[in-house]
Amino acid sequence: TSSAKSSYELVTLTTWLLKQEQAGVIDNEMTIVLASISTACKQIAALVLRAPISNLTGVQGAVNVQGEDQKKLDVISNEVFSNCLKSSGRTGVIASEEEDVPVAVEQSYSGNYIVVFDPLDGSSNIDAAVSTGSIFGIYAPNDECLADIEDNGTLDSVEQRCVVSVCQPGSNLLAAGYCMYSSSVIFVLTVGTGVYVFTLDPMYGEFVLTQEKVQIPKAGKIYAFNEGNYALWDDKLKQYMDSLKEPGDSGKPYSARYIGSLVGDFHRTLLYGGIYGYPRDKKSKNGKLRLLYECAPMSFIVEQAGGKGSDGHQRILDITPTEIHQRVPLYIGSVEEVEKVEKFLA
Ligand code: AHG
Numbered sequence: 001t002s003s004a005k006s007s008y009e010l011v012t013l014t015t016w017l018l019k020q021e022q023a024g025v026i027d028n029e030m031t032i033v034l035a036s037i038s039t040a041c042k043q044i045a046a047l048v049l050r051a052p053i054s055n056l057t058g059v060q061g062a063v064n065v066q067g068e069d070q071k072k073l074d075v076i077s078n079e080v081f082s083n084c085l086k087s088s089g090r091t092g093v094i095a096s097e098e099e100d101v102p103v104a105v106e107q108s109y110s111g112n113y114i115v116v117f118d119p120l121d122g123s124s125n126i127d128a129a130v131s132t133g134s135i136f137g138i139y140a141p142n143d144e145c146l147a148d149i150e151d152n153g154t155l156d157s158v159e160q161r162c163v164v165s166v167c168q169p170g171s172n173l174l175a176a177g178y179c180m181y182s183s184s185v186i187f188v189l190t191v192g193t194g195v196y197v198f199t200l201d202p203m204y205g206e207f208v209l210t211q212e213k214v215q216i217p218k219a220g221k222i223y224a225f226n227e228g229n230y231a232l233w234d235d236k237l238k239q240y241m242d243s244l245k246e247p248g249d250s251g252k253p254y255s256a257r258y259i260g261s262l263v264g265d266f267h268r269t270l271l272y273g274g275i276y277g278y279p280r281d282k283k284s285k286n287g288k289l290r291l292l293y294e295c296a297p298m299s300f301i302v303e304q305a306g307g308k309g310s311d312g313h314q315r316i317l318d319i320t321p322t323e324i325h326q327r328v329p330l331y332i333g334s335v336e337e338v339e340k341v342e343k344f345l346a
Pocket residue numbers: 068097118120121122123124226260261262263265288
């Protein structure tokens with residue numbers, strides 16, 4: 001009798017999630033939330049792919065709480081994410097780059113997970129069809145924190161409850177991931193047991209497992225910074241940046257790669273090694289990137305891959321947000337590269 005295993009076993013995200021649930025790594029509610037997020041990402045991928053045809057490039061004509069001119073797809077992606085999460089029935093509160101305040105989800109009837117997300121990252125690239133992405137993180141409800149605040153009765157409004165629920169350090173994340181809308185549509189996910197990469201097969205609309213337990217190289221001579229801000233940087237950072245241009249003992253300087261989408265620059269860094277940085281500068285005292293739904297989820301992923309996420313002095317995952325859209329400086333990527341910039345900044 002042939003004992004050959006069927007060599008054609010393709011693992012889809014759906015089957016991978018069910019395996020994690022059967023193994024007790026995630027519970028039923030988390031499985032449903034993650035499936036609904038992957039559905040949102042597939043819908044956004046389809047919208048992004050045909051944006052110029054369906055008149056979905058360009059601006060919405062509104063400004064978000066960050067003071068950014070919202071693209072049409074910023075707003076639509078936010079609605080797609082919110083609708084998928086609400087209809088999952090397992091989400092209690094959502095916080096988004098495109099929502100002023102966290103939103104309590106009435107329809108949730110179990111699980112009550114907290115989901116934070118950047119529905120369209122790198123959205124300035126949309127009109128030129130350069131890679132963009134979506135970023136998400138999932139927390140358990142922050143009940144103990146809510147309970148002791150309620151004890152001394154300072155928590156009156158639903159909105160305050162939501163803010164407390166959402167403002168957790170990245171070290172509390174149960175799951176984090178992103179979807180990159182690029183030459184392939186790539187879904188990257190960790191539930192705390194390593195980093196898994198799935199590629200969308202448009203033939204049947206499923207994410208197929210293409211890499212497991214990704215490990216970021218310990219070092220890499222690729223740096224992704226917006227050097228247009230060089231004049232505004234601290235002197236120590238300028239010295240770091242200048243040092244990357246000297247041909248080291250290998251005789252070759254670093255290469256610069258920067259596409260203006262954190263998801264795209266991060267994914268290349270995860271696979272090839274190197275560093276992505278968005279430092280503070282004289283104009284932006286805390287840098288540009290948002291802790292809750294950009295820096296923390298990416299730092300959870302990079303640590304799961306053996307890399308490092310820092311604000312230049314401390315671990316991103318140790319920072320507890322005090323407000324939803326709080327910005328922090330970010331240095332993320334290969335351990336040796338992040339430690340190198342931390343040394344210059346000490
Ligand atoms: P978003 O489009 O979600 O607002 O994020 C954009 C971020 C990040 O994706 C990217 O790396 C960075 O902004 C680019 O900023 P600069 O254009 O200032 O370099």
